[in-house]
Amino acid sequence: MSTILTNASSGSNVNIGLVLQGGPDGTKEGTENALALQGLKDACLPSLPTSSGYQYKSCTSHTYTPQSETLGAYSGLIPSKTGENDFMMALGYFPSKAIQTAANANGNKLFGIVDFEFTPPVGNIVSVMFSEDQIGYLAGLVAGEVAKSRGGKVAVIGGVDQPSVRRQVNGFGSGVKIACSTCIAYGLYSGTFESDPKLIKTVADLLTDKKVSVVFNAASIFGTLTLKNLTTQQGIYAIGSGSDEWVTNWAYGSVPGIDKCPAAATER
Numbered sequence: 001m002s003t004i005l006t007n008a009s010s011g012s013n014v015n016i017g018l019v020l021q022g023g024p025d026g027t028k029e030g031t032e033n034a035l036a037l038q039g040l041k042d043a044c045l046p047s048l049p050t051s052s053g054y055q056y057k058s059c060t061s062h063t064y065t066p067q068s069e070t071l072g073a074y075s076g077l078i079p080s081k082t083g084e085n086d087f088m089m090a091l092g093y094f095p096s097k098a099i100q101t102a103a104n105a106n107g108n109k110l111f112g113i114v115d116f117e118f119t120p121p122v123g124n125i126v127s128v129m130f131s132e133d134q135i136g137y138l139a140g141l142v143a144g145e146v147a148k149s150r151g152g153k154v155a156v157i158g159g160v161d162q163p164s165v166r167r168q169v170n171g172f173g174s175g176v177k178i179a180c181s182t183c184i185a186y187g188l189y190s191g192t193f194e195s196d197p198k199l200i201k202t203v204a205d206l207l208t209d210k211k212v213s214v215v216f217n218a219a220s221i222f223g224t225l226t227l228k229n230l231t232t233q234q235g236i237y238a239i240g241s242g243s244d245e246w247v248t249n250w251a252y253g254s255v256p257g258i259d260k261c262p263a264a265a266t267e268r
Contacts, residue, residue: 140175
């Protein structure tokens with residue numbers, strides 16, 4: 001954060017905008033939203049410590065939440081709030097197009113996005129990336145161990161076929177191979193991260209037909225809703241990623257299907 005603040009337009013106060021993920025989970029414990037809000041609270045202080053190297057005396061934070069987790073929900077939100085901030089940060093794939101639009105139109109401002117990388121890079125957008133292959137590998141280890149006594153077939157649902165998702169998918173396959181050398185691992189890409197009831201049912205039916213016993217979600221909301229289908233209707237075990245799905249998808253363990261969730265989250 002100190003590097004970003006140093007590079008922002010000079011002044012006694014810096015304005016930071018955090019664009020949260022939309023959807024029903026909001027700021028529940030265990031979500032990326034909750035963690036991002038805590039980070040913003042810790043970093044953006046009314047009185048910035050001079051010992052940290054900031055050129056600003058104070059920081060003012062603004063938070064914005066779209067109505068839903070879709071590309072369209074961010075399209076008007078981010079560009080319209082750019083004027084209020086020196087730096088704006090968003091989370092995940094869905095705000096990517098809006099962030100790029102705002103960055104292209106405001107070359108003097110800085111932007112950031114978590115879990116998405118632009119190719120080619122955009123000069124005034126910082127991409128915060130994690131080792132997705134390690135996330136997938138951990139999920140693969142768990143899936144392989146669970147599947148050993150449950151038919152030996154596992155699967156990973158990828159969303160849009162992009163580098164960060166491919167790293168999770170490939171890491172998952174490597175983890176499965178280490179945990180269960182005789183297991184069969186299937187991988188598929190839905191082509192979307194958004195809710196698509198018809199496609200969700202198609203994917204769930206396909207995995208059921210393959211007699212898969214454990215499924216890993218690398219497809220955001222699409223995968224989350226598919227996991228809900230598989231655990232409650234098909235009895236297939238599920239592993240989530242990106243947020244604690246025991247909290248979000250399974251409402252703190254209070255809804256059907258939680259008994260089929262051996263590792264509700266493979267958090268970073």
